[in-house]
Amino acid sequence: MFIQILLLAAGFVLLVKGADWFVDGASAIAEKLKIPPLIIGLTIVAMGTSAPEAAISISAAIKGSADITIGNILGSNILNILIILGLSSVLAPLAVERSTTHRDLPFLLGVSLLLLAQGWDHFVTRPDGLLLIVLFAAYLICLLLNARKQLQQNTQTAPRSPWRMPLTIVGLAAIVLGSNLAVDAACAIARLLGMSERFIGLTIVALGTSLPELFTSVTAARKGNADIAIGNIVGSNLFNILFVVGLSAVIVPVPFANAFLFDSVVSIAAAAFLLLCCATSGILKRWHGTLMLGGYLAYFFTIL
Numbered sequence: 001m002f003i004q005i006l007l008l009a010a011g012f013v014l015l016v017k018g019a020d021w022f023v024d025g026a027s028a029i030a031e032k033l034k035i036p037p038l039i040i041g042l043t044i045v046a047m048g049t050s051a052p053e054a055a056i057s058i059s060a061a062i063k064g065s066a067d068i069t070i071g072n073i074l075g076s077n078i079l080n081i082l083i084i085l086g087l088s089s090v091l092a093p094l095a096v097e098r099s100t101t102h103r104d105l106p107f108l109l110g111v112s113l114l115l116l117a118q119g120w121d122h123f124v125t126r127p128d129g130l131l132l133i134v135l136f137a138a139y140l141i142c143l144l145l146n147a148r149k150q151l152q153q154n155t156q157t158a159p160r161s162p163w164r165m166p167l168t169i170v171g172l173a174a175i176v177l178g179s180n181l182a183v184d185a186a187c188a189i190a191r192l193l194g195m196s197e198r199f200i201g202l203t204i205v206a207l208g209t210s211l212p213e214l215f216t217s218v219t220a221a222r223k224g225n226a227d228i229a230i231g232n233i234v235g236s237n238l239f240n241i242l243f244v245v246g247l248s249a250v251i252v253p254v255p256f257a258n259a260f261l262f263d264s265v266v267s268i269a270a271a272a273f274l275l276l277c278c279a280t281s282g283i284l285k286r287w288h289g290t291l292m293l294g295g296y297l298a299y300f301f302t303i304l
Contacts, residue, residue, distance in 0.1 A: 001189065001192055004185045004188045004189050004192070005185070005189070007181050007184070007185035008181070008182055008185035008186055008189065010178075010181055011177075011178045011180070011181030011182030011185060012178065012182055013178070014174045014175070014177055014178025014181065015174070015175060015178035015182065015211055015212075015215045017171075017174060018170075018171045018172070018173070018174025018175035018177075018178055018215070020171070020219055021167040021168075021170055021171030021174065022045070022048070022167070022168055022171030022172055022174075022175060022216055022219075024167050024171070025166065025167035025168030025169070025170070025171055026040050026041070026044060026045050026168055026228060027040075027223075027225060027228065028167070028168075029044065029168060035147045036097075036147070036227065037225060037227040037228050037231070038097050038099065038100065038227040038228075038230070038231045039143055039146065039147045039231070040228065040231070041220075041227055041228040041229070041230065041231020041232045041234075041235060042104065042143060042231040042232075042234060042235035042238075043140070043143060043235060044168070045216060045228055045231065045232045045235065046231065046232050046233075046234075046235025046236045046238070046239050047235070047236075047239055048168075048172045048175075048212070050212075050213070050236045050239045050240055050244070054239075054240075054243070054244050057069040057072050057073060057244045057245070057248050058244065058247055058248055058251070061247075061248035061249075061251040061252050061254065062251060064252065069244070069245060069248045069254050070119065070124070070245070070254060070255070070256050070257070070260050071260065071263070073240045073241065073244060073245055074260060074263040074264055074266075074267050075263065076210050076236075076240060077112075077237045077240055077241070077267050077270075078263065078266055078267050078270055078296070078299065079207065079210045079296065080210055080213055080233045080236055080237055081233060081237070081270040081271065081273075081274050081292065082270050082292045082293065082295050082296035082299070083207075083210075083214070083292070083293065083296050084210065084213050084214045084217050084218070084233055085217065085229075085230070085233050085274065085284065085289070085292060086288075086289040086290070086291075086292030086293040086295075086296065087214070087218060087289065087293065088217045088218050088220075088221040088229050088284075088289070089221070089284035089285065089286060089288055089289035089292075090286050090289035090290060090293070091218060091221055091222060092221045092222065092224075092226075093283050093284060093285050093286060094221060094226040094229055094230055094283065094284040095226050095282065095283050096226070096230060096278040096282055096283060096284060097227060097230075098282075099146075100230060100231070100234065100278060101275070101278045101279050101282070103142075104231075104234045104235075104238075105234060105271065105274060105275040105278060105279075106275065107139065107238070108234055108237055108238055108271050108275075109268065109271045109272055109275055111132075111135065111238060111241050111242060112237075112241065112264070112267050112268045112271050113268060114131075114132075114135075115132075115241050115245065115264060116261070116264040116265070116268065118256075119256030119260060119261070119264065120256075120261075121256075122255065122256050122257070122258070123253050123254065123255060123256055124245060124248075124249040124253065124254040124256055125249065125253050126249060126250055126253060128249055129245070129246045129247065129248070129249025129250040129254075130246070130250060131246075132241065132242045132243075132245060132246030132249070133242065133243070133246040133247065133250065135242050135246075136238075136239075136242035136243050136246060139238065139242065172212075175211075175212045175215065175216070176212065178211070182211060213232055213233060213236050216228075216229075216232055217229040217230075217232050217233055220232065230284070237271070262303075263303075266299055270292075270295070273291075273292070273295070274292075
């Protein structure tokens with residue numbers, strides 16, 4: 001037990017420092033390339049922090065356990081919005097870019113609805129997966145074209161501290177290692193305390209795969225990088241559905257159990273609420289975050 005507690009503490013130290021370095025490095029890349037931080041958050045940061053979900057879901061599909069994929073993705077997407085953005089906005093109100101409200105969030109809502117429609121017959125098939133991959137490629141192309149356009153218009157100077165850019169890789173490595181240590185140690189402690197596998201899966205594993213997003217977004221919010229905090233979550237959720245579920249379904253059709261229909265509706269409701277908050281005020285306020293946290297508690301006790 002003592003060793004597991006030490007490993008858990010080490011994991012959280014790596015997560016905290018890794019998130020700090022990762023946000024600094026991502027900000028430096030945005031400055032160096034003169035690309036808006038939102039686009040960095042939607043791409044590099046989002047894909048980096050979604051590494052645990054991608055690794056678990058794709059490896060499960062390869063091993064023939066694709067039924068893990070949908071639960072992992074839906075659980076992470078719900079937690080990303082309700083817990084991570086909820087906590088981030090409670091700590092510091094987050095200003096929302098116009099493009100997030102008019103492009104990224106409506107797309108996330110549409111993709112979430114599409115996943116529900118694809119799973120209505122209890123399977124996400126290979127053609128469904130191909131469609132998701134095509135949409136992911138189209139979205140990336142749209143972001144790159146937008147970044148190129150803004151790059152031509154942007155005249156800001158290069159950052160004064162280019163040495164910060166390698167921190168992105170170091171920080172991401174620390175985040176992934178820290179999340180693995182924290183999840184493994186927390187699961188071991190829970191088992192030693194006699195907790196059920198179901199409880200461990202619903203809480204520790206679901207939260208564990210979202211720890212990179214949690215620490216990155218909270219750190220970004222604390223440092224005043226709202227674009228990275230919001231872009232990280234929106235981009236991660238899009239990456240989870242379009243790339244992770246899409247690639248998993250291309251490898252092997254992904255089962256979509258009846259129970260996931262409720263989780264999928266909650267995921268859609270969370271995205272819709274986020275869009276409503278952003279569209280009406282342009283800022284994620286503290287009371288928005290409080291409602292999100294309350295919503296997750298209600299969801300948690302419903303599925304417990």
